[in-house]
Amino acid sequence: MIATKIRKHQLVWDDWKSQLKHRITTLEQLKEWINVTESEEQAIRESKGKYRWSITPYYASLMAKDDVNCPIRRQAVPHPEEFIAFPGAEDDPVGDTVYRKTNRVVHKYPDRVIMLVTESCAVYCRHCTRKYHTTDLNGTYFEQSEAVSWQADFDYIASHPDIRDVLLTGGDPLTYGDDKLEFIISRLRQIKHVEIIRIGSRYPVLLPQRITPEFCDMLSKYHPIWLNTHFNHPKEITPDAANACDRLLRHGVVVQNQSVLLKRVNDDLETMRSLLTGLLKIRVRPYYLYHCDNVSGVSHFVTSVEKGREIMRGLLGYITGFAVPQYIITTKLGKIPLWEEQFHCDQEGYWLENYRQEEMRVDYLKAYR
Ligand SMILES: *Cc1c(COP(=O)(O)O)cnc(C)c1O
């Protein structure tokens, strides 16, 4: 099946630029891969002018042709529930816009910042936390456009000596070519107090062909470099993905994983165990399990907190200690563990406490069961 598509589209399977160029962006193209259901069709029509979608041929090749509940499909193909308003949903519940200091720099924690370097991605994940700028066509985050000079971003970091950790994210930074990435990373390396550089990228999962030896060689000039990726389901741990991670690791890049707990994708213990132990087999260390943020257009993926805690109880002690991620929720006050004592529930609702002992109540959590 894949061979026919390659011939038809002159797609060079192992060339990431060719994969990007031949991404699936129309209903007709999608029908070459899966039997699209009525409701998916409706969602694709509704997406027009609202949400971006696109799927790499590689990621599409992992989708089940006839199973609408396929976890890869759920993450990549638009769904009608994206257009339903759920209780408490917000465009930016994690507060990037509150802590944004320059066009690209978000400074929320004392010693580290994120740089939102692009709004482009290989696949537009339906559950993206930053849907308001990656997937939302009417989003305004990058209203000043990517053309705005980088100087102010680098100046901000250079003038804040407390910043010792810079995390490149977006969007997906690896959508840029190696030259542009090297420009960013080398500029950061000139700043003495920046000790580590981290990259948040889903390319190892969505388009592992992006992790070329040349790219890894480039990264290894700028160590210490860490890369956090985003596997959500054991089906994503393919030989190609394993090779991509292996290349990074062999070049000294530490690879960790951040999953999101997603309804009907990975919200059961068996799937989660097989994901986490599968990651250890490819030498990727589980870091965070995010409670799904209540982002507009994403709420249909939100599970109950009890579900996440139940999964955590089934992991701790049962599987290798370092296979168990930290179960956390991102709030405007920062990331808060949902597993430890920073979380409690009373008649009034859910209370969370951040690392500065600041408390907040999160009411919408009650609505998700
Ligand atoms: C998640 C995040 C970080 C990194 O936090 P860690 O807990 O160190 O992984 C930094 N800045 C912002 C704004 C974040 O959202």
Ligand code: SF4
């Ligand atoms: S790759 Fe990351 S930033 Fe891009 S849509 Fe997926 S989750 Fe969002």
